[in-house]
Amino acid sequence: MSFKLTILGCNSAVPTVERHPTAQLLNANERFFLIDCGEGTQVRLKEFQLNFQRINHIFISHLHGDHYFGLIGLISSMHLLGRNKDLHIYAHQELKSIIDLQLSAANTELNYPLFFHPISETNEQVLYEDEKISISNIILNHTIKCSGFIFKEKKSPRKIINVRIEEYNIPFDKYNGIKKGADWISDTGEIIKNNEITVENTPVHSYAFCTDTAYNEALIDKIRGFDLLYHEATFKKDLADRAKETGHSTTYEAATMAKKSAVKNLLIGHFSQRYKILDELLIEAKDTFRNTLLAESGLELDFNKLPS
Amino acid sequence: MSFKLTILGCNSAVPTVERHPTAQLLNANERFFLIDCGEGTQVRLKEFQLNFQRINHIFISHLHGDHYFGLIGLISSMHLLGRNKDLHIYAHQELKSIIDLQLSAANTELNYPLFFHPISETNEQVLYEDEKISISNIILNHTIKCSGFIFKEKKSPRKIINVRIEEYNIPFDKYNGIKKGADWISDTGEIIKNNEITVENTPVHSYAFCTDTAYNEALIDKIRGFDLLYHEATFKKDLADRAKETGHSTTYEAATMAKKSAVKNLLIGHFSQRYKILDELLIEAKDTFRNTLLAESGLELDFNKLPS
Numbered sequence: 001m002s003f004k005l006t007i008l009g010c011n012s013a014v015p016t017v018e019r020h021p022t023a024q025l026l027n028a029n030e031r032f033f034l035i036d037c038g039e040g041t042q043v044r045l046k047e048f049q050l051n052f053q054r055i056n057h058i059f060i061s062h063l064h065g066d067h068y069f070g071l072i073g074l075i076s077s078m079h080l081l082g083r084n085k086d087l088h089i090y091a092h093q094e095l096k097s098i099i100d101l102q103l104s105a106a107n108t109e110l111n112y113p114l115f116f117h118p119i120s121e122t123n124e125q126v127l128y129e130d131e132k133i134s135i136s137n138i139i140l141n142h143t144i145k146c147s148g149f150i151f152k153e154k155k156s157p158r159k160i161i162n163v164r165i166e167e168y169n170i171p172f173d174k175y176n177g178i179k180k181g182a183d184w185i186s187d188t189g190e191i192i193k194n195n196e197i198t199v200e201n202t203p204v205h206s207y208a209f210c211t212d213t214a215y216n217e218a219l220i221d222k223i224r225g226f227d228l229l230y231h232e233a234t235f236k237k238d239l240a241d242r243a244k245e246t247g248h249s250t251t252y253e254a255a256t257m258a259k260k261s262a263v264k265n266l267l268i269g270h271f272s273q274r275y276k277i278l279d280e281l282l283i284e285a286k287d288t289f290r291n292t293l294l295a296e297s298g299l300e301l302d303f304n305k306l307p308s
Numbered sequence: 309m310s311f312k313l314t315i316l317g318c319n320s321a322v323p324t325v326e327r328h329p330t331a332q333l334l335n336a337n338e339r340f341f342l343i344d345c346g347e348g349t350q351v352r353l354k355e356f357q358l359n360f361q362r363i364n365h366i367f368i369s370h371l372h373g374d375h376y377f378g379l380i381g382l383i384s385s386m387h388l389l390g391r392n393k394d395l396h397i398y399a400h401q402e403l404k405s406i407i408d409l410q411l412s413a414a415n416t417e418l419n420y421p422l423f424f425h426p427i428s429e430t431n432e433q434v435l436y437e438d439e440k441i442s443i444s445n446i447i448l449n450h451t452i453k454c455s456g457f458i459f460k461e462k463k464s465p466r467k468i469i470n471v472r473i474e475e476y477n478i479p480f481d482k483y484n485g486i487k488k489g490a491d492w493i494s495d496t497g498e499i500i501k502n503n504e505i506t507v508e509n510t511p512v513h514s515y516a517f518c519t520d521t522a523y524n525e526a527l528i529d530k531i532r533g534f535d536l537l538y539h540e541a542t543f544k545k546d547l548a549d550r551a552k553e554t555g556h557s558t559t560y561e562a563a564t565m566a567k568k569s570a571v572k573n574l575l576i577g578h579f580s581q582r583y584k585i586l587d588e589l590l591i592e593a594k595d596t597f598r599n600t601l602l603a604e605s606g607l608e609l610d611f612n613k614l615p616s
Binding site for chain 2: 013
């Protein structure tokens with residue numbers, strides 16, 4: 001199915017005119033998931049012509065401002081522009097009080113139902129699930145409690161080969177069983193193996209969002225083999241001490257994580273504002289993990305076109 | 309003295325890519341006062357190359373998000389960029405809890421002292437005063453408690469005419485008294501009237517910030533004769549009912565307020581996002597009050613060059 005990620009912002013801490021704080025939009029088969037929501041995210045969504053009323057689920061990694069200061073504005077604009085369908089927010093518990101207090105100060109009662117789902121500080125669990133995708137939190141290692149998110153598309157049933165249906169005269173009521181892997185017994189009693197009458201469906205996609213975090217080998221098994229890992233690379237490798245001290249990672253650490261977890265592609269972001277030329281960070285990461293990409297506002301990644 | 313206003317944003321409610329929510333910076337003789345702080349204000353300040361660390365006093369009119377959602381981000385960036393000098397915030401009491409809760413959720417202890425000054429809901433009083441300027445709140449008429457602000461420069465002492473000092477041999481220790489209006493008694497006992505040895509200093513400036521508010525004649529005496537009135541004109545005059553219902557004003561009402569209070573200039577702003585071409589609002593206002601200007605992001609008004 002279609003699976004596209006748009007980067008809305010990928011700067012750390014302090015926003016600048018050109019580089020915006022963290023926010024990403026994942027479009028999984030026309031289901032829209034917003035991941036983090038730094039200041040100005042609603043304007044970025046408009047700039048990239050992404051209709052924010054289509055977002056029904058918002059995931060907030062942690063309560064440092066560069067990851068959520070744009071949320072209350074987005075919630076308010078959704079309200080002012082006439083939203084009436086549900087909105088679900090997944091975040092650490094304190095965010096609920098912050099939202100409630102701001103709505104109360106404005107004497108605003110939202111036109112739409114807002115559901116708040118607290119993320120556990122200690123458990124990793126499924127936060128959202130439907131027939132196509134499941135989304136879980138993973139515990140990161142930052143200066144305050146912080147959650148990564150993993151998005152895993154579910155395996156689709158196999159596809160029946162049309163000419164085989166005619167050849168073996170397979171009736172409609174058997175399709176579901178065959179799609180799930182059943183063999184077929186022909187009119188003559190011959191057993192036709194499932195893989196002769198079906199093919200694999202489109203490949204499933206997987207995405208891991210890991211920011212903010214110090215280098216943390218506990219992640220490796222949780223993201224192994226993923227199509228794409230977004231991993232913060234706040235600093236160049238010469239600032240490894242500073243990274244450790246502030247609960248962040250270097251380019252080298254992000255690339256090492258990608259290598260050890262054997263993900264197919266790495267996207268680095270959350271750059272310190274001290275770096276004016278980001279290519280230098282990309283070069284450092286590529287040195288350890290070749291399939292590295294650099295996040296920038298407006299970048300759209302189609303998972304069906306990523307190197308595999 | 310120098311007295312300059314920069315418009316950082318002047319849209320109502322929902323921000324767009326081109327039009328930003330309310331924020332203004334008043335530079336009164338190199339003292340910088342920020343008035344309202346909608347989402348993205350810190351980025352606007354950078355865009356217009358205004359150093360936000362020079363701002364020591366921030367005035368928030370009311371707690372609708374388009375007037376303050378950018379404040380917590382600005383406070384955080386000031387902290388992250390090493391501020392250590394005092395910051396004073398003047399706003400309704402609830403804002404303090406909102407700021408405190410967000411700092412606490414981020415486990416942030418600011419590097420600089422932040423002083424919160426609650427604005428009274430019922431009393432109009434001086435909020436800030438120094439030897440050059442006084443700043444007071446005025447009560448507006450909106451859907452939630454809302455405060456306008458008036459900025460009045462203090463009258464400077466008169467200037468002594470240099471040639472008179474020589475002519476009458478006036479000693480230095482008498483300068484202050486003469487600047488304040490004292491006459492001079494010459495060596496021969498002659499009384500020299502103050503206005504023969506001094507001239508008026510530069511004119512004093514006055515600015516009134518009035519948004520959000522329904523048309524409210526109680527303001528007239530408080531802003532009479534001001535150099536500049538910023539008055540919201542959320543709607544065109546055909547939507548007078550909608551304006552009343554939502555605690556806002558029309559172009560016609562803003563212009564009528566300017567006319568009745570005999571201010572020298574009117575600046576209209578806080579435009580509804582329904583208007584794509586703002587010139588139509590300007591034309592409507594000018595029809596009633598000729599000296600009307602249209603607010604737009606980046607507009608800088610030098611009070612020494614305004615029509616008087």
